Amino acid sequence: MATTPFKRAQPISTIHTQIGRIEAGLSFRAVQNLQKALAIPMETLASVLGMSRATLHRRKNEGKIDKGESERLVRYQRLLKKAEDVFGSGESAREWLTHKQVGLGGAVPLEFAKTEIGAREVENLLGRIEYGVYS
Numbered sequence: 001m002a003t004t005p006f007k008r009a010q011p012i013s014t015i016h017t018q019i020g021r022i023e024a025g026l027s028f029r030a031v032q033n034l035q036k037a038l039a040i041p042m043e044t045l046a047s048v049l050g051m052s053r054a055t056l057h058r059r060k061n062e063g064k065i066d067k068g069e070s071e072r073l074v075r076y077q078r079l080l081k082k083a084e085d086v087f088g089s090g091e092s093a094r095e096w097l098t099h100k101q102v103g104l105g106g107a108v109p110l111e112f113a114k115t116e117i118g119a120r121e122v123e124n125l126l127g128r129i130e131y132g133v134y135s
Helices: 013-023 027-036 041-049 052-064 068-085 090-097 117-130
Strands: none
Touching: 013 041, 013 068, 027 052, 027 090, 041 052, 052 068, 068 090, 068 117
């Protein structure tokens, strides 16, 4: 039986680079860019990233966010990209990510994705929508 080798979506060196950037903490500019892309208030984004208002201001002054916040930020960047691919535009993706979805039991995807398991379910739902599977 012949087997097909597993094909990576990205080269392993790129993944190592991304991990290094996350562990070092991403710049606060990445937070601002995501906030603009999602068109949500900064306080809302801070909340889904697990930051209090005081921490948000401290991170802004420091110019970077910590490892955990960076990992969550990358999670939301990934979800936004997937939603843009599925819906064909940033506006449609933002609309979907910020409103209650029946396929998530009435939860808002941005809120549901606060945990990795929740983010995976959001990605699964986007995959089902992409392939026309009723959800």
